[in-house]
Structure formats: structure tokens, C-alpha cells
Amino acid sequence: MLITDARVVVTSPGRNYVTLIIETDDGIRGIGDATLNGRELSVASYLEDHVVPLLIGREANRIEDIWHYLYKGAYWRRGPVTMTAIAAVDVALWDIKGKKAGMPVYELLGGAARSGVMVYGHASGESLDELKADFRAHLDLGYKAIRIQCAVPGLRKTYGIPAAGDAVYEPASGSLPQEDSWETTSYLDFAPRMFEAMREEFGFGVHMLHDAHHRLTPIEAGRLGAALEPYRPFWLEDPTPAEDQTSFRLIRQHTTTPIAVGEVFNSIWDCQTLITERLIDYIRATVVHAGGITHLRRIFSLAELYGVRTGSHGAGDLSPITMAAALHVDLTVPNFGIQEYMGHKDPAGEVFRTNYTFTDGLMHPGDAPGIGVEFDEEAAAEYPYDRKYLPVNRRLDGTVHDW
Ligand code: GCO
Numbered sequence: 001m002l003i004t005d006a007r008v009v010v011t012s013p014g015r016n017y018v019t020l021i022i023e024t025d026d027g028i029r030g031i032g033d034a035t036l037n038g039r040e041l042s043v044a045s046y047l048e049d050h051v052v053p054l055l056i057g058r059e060a061n062r063i064e065d066i067w068h069y070l071y072k073g074a075y076w077r078r079g080p081v082t083m084t085a086i087a088a089v090d091v092a093l094w095d096i097k098g099k100k101a102g103m104p105v106y107e108l109l110g111g112a113a114r115s116g117v118m119v120y121g122h123a124s125g126e127s128l129d130e131l132k133a134d135f136r137a138h139l140d141l142g143y144k145a146i147r148i149q150c151a152v153p154g155l156r157k158t159y160g161i162p163a164a165g166d167a168v169y170e171p172a173s174g175s176l177p178q179e180d181s182w183e184t185t186s187y188l189d190f191a192p193r194m195f196e197a198m199r200e201e202f203g204f205g206v207h208m209l210h211d212a213h214h215r216l217t218p219i220e221a222g223r224l225g226a227a228l229e230p231y232r233p234f235w236l237e238d239p240t241p242a243e244d245q246t247s248f249r250l251i252r253q254h255t256t257t258p259i260a261v262g263e264v265f266n267s268i269w270d271c272q273t274l275i276t277e278r279l280i281d282y283i284r285a286t287v288v289h290a291g292g293i294t295h296l297r298r299i300f301s302l303a304e305l306y307g308v309r310t311g312s313h314g315a316g317d318l319s320p321i322t323m324a325a326a327l328h329v330d331l332t333v334p335n336f337g338i339q340e341y342m343g344h345k346d347p348a349g350e351v352f353r354t355n356y357t358f359t360d361g362l363m364h365p366g367d368a369p370g371i372g373v374e375f376d377e378e379a380a381a382e383y384p385y386d387r388k389y390l391p392v393n394r395r396l397d398g399t400v401h402d403w
């Protein structure tokens with residue numbers, strides 16, 4: 001089964017998505033997500049200009065060989081652009097293999113190890129009352145785990161809160177980056193009060209998660225983790241930037257609050273120390289930014305050896321193709337922990353037709369052969385690329401801070 005054609009489609013049904021389509025001489029078509037929020041066209045070019053010419057005429061079944069051909073063959077390794085491009089090829093090839101076999105991808109990965117995948121949704125608010133109302137709405141939908149983010153009093157805008165009237169949080173807004181403001185002291189005072197109020201209102205029977213979005217120093221993170229312990233968060237996410245993996249040793253010395261890291265990782269080498277020294281509890285790497293199903297499974301297998309569970313990134317900027325691919329992996333890995341699920345804003349549903357289901361807080365990828373998502377190229381053409389940037393963050397004195 002030879003690859004006869006490959007092409008990239010950039011479309012913006014509500015937000016920008018990059019999709020790779022691969023066709024074979026058997027008439028089977030596979031799709032992969034190549035979306036890198038705020039840097040979409042760099043991956044489209046990497047694929048179109050440098051990868052597609054290498055795919056034509058290649059044997060579509062040889063997923064592992066093609067993965068290494070693209071990774072080692074480029075000489076320039078790793079990085080979000082390269083690894084997102086490789087991920088798109090990898091997922092499209094798994095999609096093709098599943099369709100050829102007449103099986104959903106999770107069967108090819110070893111079969112279901114659980115009946116459904118626990119997902120967490122996002123509750124947020126400009127005030128604690130708004131947060132509580134949103135949390136209640138998520139409980140009514142059946143979520144067993146919910147992330148909580150609330151505007152910090154005194155800050156103009158806080159990460160994770162949707163613009164008024166928007167149901168789904170979308171951080172990439174302006175055609176130039178919008179600037180957010182940050183002050184760690186106010187946040188560190190407020191976050192434990194938010195948890196206290198939420199536990200008081202909703203008790204301990206539901207998982208609560210929180211994302212610090214890389215904004216703390218390691219010692220501040222240790223302090224926050226300790227302050228949150230009485231409220232038993234499911235996890236504290238991205239407490240500090242993770243370029244220096246050893247900085248998490250300091251956090252571990254100060255708190256037993258579980259730590260989740262890795263949505264910006266693209267390779268196993270980004271988390272080797274974090275995993276092998278057991279410095280984190282959940283690894284958040286995901287299919288689209290970490291080299292596809294093939295490489296993500298390697299990361300998850302390493303994590304399994306060290307008692308680290310999975311908790312893949314699943315924000316709305318990861319296309320429904322990634323969401324489906326993630327669910328296939330989640331259903332099969334022994335060390336599954338949780339999966340983020342934010343859903344997608346319409347009109348994304350006109351372009352991506354999905355088969356996955358949500359019942360009582362658990363998701364399932366469905367049993368359609370392959371990944372189980374159909375991509376409508378005609379519908380995609382109706383929504384041209386619309387340049388958008390993620391925000392930049394400054395402290396109150398104007399210093400550029402981590403976002
Ligand atoms: C999350 C994330 C996202 C990212 C976004 C960047 O935990 O879901 O932090 O909201 O900021 O995916 O593109």
C-alpha cells in the first residue's frame with residue numbers, strides 16, 4: 001500500500017487548525033493534526049516544503065520506519081515544529097492502518113484496558129460565584145473531574161477565563177499578541193482561598209484540578225502546593241517552567257500535592273529526569289506535539305516504569321483529530337490517569353466529524369475503523385486562515401513574565 005498523495009489544509013472554523021491528508025494507492029485516506037497554536041504556518045510549510053516530497057511512493061504500513069526516517073533523517077532533531085509535523089504523519093498513518101485492518105486504532109494498540117477514559121473539563125469565572133455556577137454546570141454534564149480557574153482580584157486579566165459570552169476558553173485572540181498582567185503575590189494569596197471556597201461548596205467527592213501555567217518559581221510552587229494540601233487537588237499543573245527539569249526537586253521537597261507537567265513537551269528527552277526521578281505525578285505530553293502516537297507511547301511506557309500516570313493536554317487548539325487519537329491511546333495504556341477535554345467551538349463540527357462519545361464523565365473513541373474522524377475539505381475551504389497569537393504576559397512593573 002503505497003502513499004500516492006499528501007497535502008496540508010489550513011482552516012479556521014472558529015480557530016486555526018492544520019490538517020495533513022495522506023492518500024494511498026488502495027484508495028485509503030488518513031488524516032493527522034498538525035496544529036501548533038500561534039505558529040500554525042511554520043508546521044504547514046515544514047510539511048509541504050520538506051516532508052510531503054519524502055512521503056510519496058513510500059510504503060504506508062511502515063509507521064515506525066517512516067517515523068525514524070523523518071526524525072533521524074532531518075538531522076535537526078526535536079522542537080515543536082518538527083515534532084508536530086512528524087506527529088501529523090504518524091497519526092495519518094495509524095488512521096490508514098486502522099482503516100485497512102477494519103479496526104479502530106485502539107485495537108491495534110493492544111485493545112481497551114478500561115471501559116472509558118476519565119476526562120476533566122474547565123470551570124472558570126470572573127468571581128467565585130461565577131466559578132461555582134460554571135462548576136455546577138459541569139457537574140450537571142456528568143464530569144467527575146473539573147479544573148478550576150478564577151480571576152485573581154487586582155489583576156486585569158487572568159489566564160484560563162473565557163472572554164465574556166464565550167463558552168470555551170480560547171487564549172489565541174488578537175492578530176497581534178494581547179498583553180496580560182501578572183502579580184504572583186496576589187495569586188498565591190488567592191489560590192488557596194479559591195480551593196477552600198470550592199471544597200466548602202462542593203465537598204471532596206469530585207476531583208478539582210488547577211493550572212498555574214508556568215508562572216511560579218520553584219520555591220513559590222512548593223509554597224502553593226503546601227497551602228493547597230488540605231483541599232486535596234487532583235493536581236497542580238505547570239507550577240514552574242520545565243526547561244530545567246531538576247528545578248522540580250525543590251518543589252517535591254516541600255509538598256505532596258500531585259504535580260502535572262508537559263503540555264509543551266515534544267520529546268521523551270524533555271521529561272526523562274522528571275519521570276526517572278519521580279519528580280512529577282502526571283505527564284501531560286500529547287499526540288500532536290510529541291511526535292504522534294508512536295512517540296507518545298514511548299513516553300508513557302517510560303512513565304509507567306516509574307509510577308507516573310498520563311494526563312494528556314486536550315485544549316481546544318488541539319484539533320478533534322488529536323482528541324480522537326489521544327482517546328485511542330488513553331484507552332489502552334496501563335498507566336492512564338486522566339485526559340483533558342475542552343470540546344471544540346462550532347463551526348469546527350462542520351469540518352471535523354467525530355465518533356467519540358462522552359457518558360458520565362468518561363469518553364470513548366468509538367469503533368469506526370482508524371482514528372474515527374472525518375475531515376470535510378469542502379467545508380474547510382469556507383474558513384480561511386486567520387492569524388492569531390497567544391498572549392504575552394507582563395508583571396505589573398512591565399517585566400515580561402512566563403505565560
Ligand atoms: C491547558 C493549557 C492551554 C494552553 C493552550 C496553548 O492546560 O489546557 O494550558 O490552555 O494554554 O493550549 O495553546
Ligand code: MG
Nearest residue numbers: 211237238263
Ligand atoms: Mg495547561
